[in-house]
Amino acid sequence: SAPSASPAPGASTDPADVSAATAAATGKHRGAPAAEEPAPSYTVKEGDSLAAIADANGVKGGWSALYQANEQVIGSDADLIKPGQNLEIG
Structure with missing residues (x-):
């Protein structure tokens, strides 16, 4: 029978840690995709x-x-913006 391989000193054998290390090394990640950053905004x-x-x-x-x-926020008159309106600027 072949000898069993033991982990390197200090290496984790916890399945979650091993999975995360494998994903990091291979570039393959499970779970939700990274969230996109919200578009920059400006408050009038x-x-x-x-x-x-x-x-x-x-x-x-x-x-x-x-x-x-931002027409949905501003309305039909581009000259009429109101303090407090949040506009997407990105």
């Missing part, structure tokens, strides 16, 4: 305008792109 303050927000945050396409991305 008194005196803000879409143009100023877009410029300050480097929004590609300027104020019109910012409006299009």
Whole structure:
């Protein structure tokens, strides 16, 4: 009969640790996919305008792109943004 292999000194034999180490070494991970980071957002303050927000945050396409991305929040008038509205800027 062949001798049994013993783990390296300090190596874990806990199945969860072994599985995690194997996944890390092979690049194969089980479970839920990594969560995506939420899109950056901006909370409208008194005196803000879409143009100023877009410029300050480097929004590609300027104020019109910012409006299009947030039309559901802003409503039909791009000139009427209200303090407290949360706009996606990413």
